[in-house]
Amino acid sequence: MKFDTPAGTNPIDQLKVVGKATDRIDGPLKTTGTAPYAYERHGVVANQAYGFILGAGIAKGRITALDAAAARAVPGVIAVVTAENAGKLGKGKWNTAALLGGPEIQHYHQAVALVVAETFEQARDAAGLIRVAYQAENGAYDLAAARDGATVAKDEPDSAIGDFAGAFAAAPVRLDATYTTPDQGHAMMEPHATIAAWNGDKLTLWTSNQMINWGVKDVAQTLGMPEENIRLISPYIGGGFGGKLFVRSDALMAALGAKAAGRPVKVALTRPLMFNNTTHRPATIQRIRIGATRDGRITAIGHESWSGDLPGGKPETAVQQTRLLYAGANRLTAMRLAVLDLPEGNAMRAPGEAPGLMALEVAMDEMAEKLGMDPIQFRILNDTQEDPEKPGRPFSQRQLIACLQQGAQRFGWAKRNPKPASVREGRWLVGMGVAAGFRNNLVTKSAARVRLDGQGMVTVETDMTDIGTGTYTIIAQTAAETMGVPLDKVAVRLGDSGFPVSCGSGGQWGANNSTAGVYAACMKLRQAVARKLGFNAAEPRFADGQVSSGGHTVPLGQAARDGELVAEDMIEYGDLDKKYQQSTFAGHFVEVAVDVATGEVRLRRMLAVCAAGRILNPKSARSQVIGAMTMGAGAALMEELAVDKRRGFFVNHDLAGYEVPVHADIPHQEVVFLDEVDPISSPMKAKGVGELGICGVGAAVANAIYNATGVRVRDYPITLDKILDHLPDIA
């Protein structure tokens, strides 16, 4: 199905199932611990052996000697795989560094060996006995130090509209401020894990991966084998946040280990390995300049960002939202990429916007203060209904003003004292903050297959993944709505490369595109049903498990009484995303209390008002947003991969050192979705919320801390040591 004109009325608009708050159809499996996660799939193939990965002990250099004799001598050890005996390996399109290091070491904890043994304990013990001698080389590990040598990244040119420099210099009110965000880890619950089994030259990987088709291609490229000989199976994923977009060392080493051992091998990354072995959100240095007239109209807006990555890597696109969020005739954005020898930087929940808004939305708060304006009013004044770089190109929907105004009303923004450090409740300094949330809506093709059996049961098959977001349920809702059956007459099968290729889970594109693909396949199935039943009318009615046309009504299953009906289709997009800017918007509101003695920040209330197209399942959408708000709170207050700038690694590489919010950190969270349908986005008229929820939260927290204390912290995370020196005396 080609989607190249705005959606008219279609079966989804019935909203009998879609749009209703719906429990997860996979909920019972999750709550009873029976959803099969990769490492626990003991039954899928017999005779599984255990692999344990040894990570490099240096950040950059070469292995001069690797002695695995002691490891091989451990009882139960079956094989030891290293670069020396692994054979020639390619590198996947989506990987920057090799997944198996040696002799060259590109980053700390890059895998250098896999021990395969009869038990996990034997493999782990033996891995600890491998002696690796390194010739360490000097590397670059400090973004601030590397900043001046950073260059324009490939495919990421500067954007320039009008005369930014001139307009900024001429502006009567100006802000020029620099912000930093640290490296952050995904820190999802389920580690990267894979079971690999060979059958001749065919390889099956039961793994935990957000993007099945990318995974197949990259495994093929890495192992130098045809894609058709590779099967990836990943039906349940215990969180990914972008950390599982790509094939990682667990999958490659399991495949190599299984080949070496001559039997299936399972590998999970240990928690201490995850932070340096895999990918992370790169740190940024961001300079923002805003010029405005005295009455608050932005005349110049400039955003530059510096980040680092391994050679051949990509920048963190932190300036992305600044090209679209506010009006202003003179504009500049630029990204510079430094070579750093830290582990690979890559996507983490809302790459670009998440750290970008942590800077931009504090800058907007600072600018509002300079102007003596309410920060909400300042944002409203500079709203734009068209792409500010391409006048005449409208947003498909843009309800930022409504998000901010409704949020202000619900949150009691009018009670905020605009004078910082003026509200005190006992030992607490109290403040409120606001920020705009913004994240683009990406459209990309997505396919599905739908089967109808004689009992009227509809089965959806697509290689789409559910990373905990609720994909199973919205796909079932889509199929139920389109085929006119109740939810319990739909079965959903996901995450198998044997199924049609979907959009996968990433960039908050999963919900809209994967359901649109399922809708396309279901529409094709409806045609097949009509044909089979001999209904000639153009539009038979599908409802209540029955099909009606021209006065005849038959059970849907009757169309499959002679055998299953199968339809497959794909949603593909025309150029609506060129004609229209498609984005999602939010207003984030936060109230904090800061301990006047210690500077400890405790959140009191959080509110997000979101405008993101049709909300397919308000229940799971809310879960996505509150989870993202929690992650945004972590980014604001505590999350930082601490870099040892001499030794080139993230020091706090476990969950005791890399702190994410615990229950006690997160207060009451309220989420409101504005009524919105976006016929430009897809037949579903939906967009995404999974990343919108994090975008802007950090800045709202920072702005609330400023309102509470009068301390403006521009370096995240905002830990108490950055506040302490500026707090009033206590006696």
Add this chain to the structure above:
Amino acid sequence: MRPFTYERATSPADAVAKAASIPGARFIAGGTNLLDLMKLQIETPAHLIDVNGLGLDRIEDTAEGGLRIGALVRNTDLAADMRVRRHYGVLSRALVAGASGQLRNVATTAGNLLQRTRCPYFYDPNQPCNKRQPGSGCSAIGGVTRQLGVVGISDACIATHPSDMAVAMRVLDATVETVRPGGATRAIPIADLHRLPGDTPHVETTLERGELITAVTLPKPVGGAQLYHKVRDRASYAFALVSVAAIVQPDGPNGIAWGRVALGGVAPKPWRVEAAEAHMRQGAKDVTAVLLADARATADNRFKVKLAERTLAAVLIEARG
């Protein structure tokens, strides 16, 4: 984790005899710290002697009017004991400020005292660490030090002791009772249990090889307002940046008759300098000036000095009611 053998001791005497005679033997109680370290091959005991079944899990009144806390009393049980809550509130508060409910259900009194530092360089076997591998150097010095020690440290080690419970016990003048191989017992003032690192940071306590902690005794209650204030980056389940254990006897409005204070999160052991307590009436600034007079902070952890002072000030305000 290296392979190891395991047995259950039948009595304290049996436990210490075995610990002395079997090379590489370690006691195991709750195991909440030891097992983690074994998985990382930071601890590689050849033999584990399980002391959980030795009957050391009771809290008893002492003839002197204090309490004798068995070495195997779980943190949860100790924190909830009515005598502790009534007369040693600082201890109960410190316990519930530590770890998580699940860990406190398993962690023991003696194990808590003997837990090892959470210095990230100690935890990473690729990094030089004098505590883990004597003589290899300290990679924390000059590295990421925000969590690490500011006082009592040395050029060989700047790690902190992570316990909350021990800080409260220090301010309560607890005594550690032990039995040694051969059967002799002794009582060690808690101030003398942990050693400062000096040139030998791997030697963390004054216990001898095979010596087993059997109990911790608390002297008779001293009264006063007993407070524990733990400062950390998140609201729960984090080690202290700074913690303050204090017992303060108010004296009229805004006055203090006497007070005791110990700090956590700043030193290789619970940090108490009795001489500082003479300044309690003058306030937190004067007390902290003495307590942390010898502080040698880094750029990353210098804030701990000010944080300690301000946290103590807040505690004194609260104590005066």
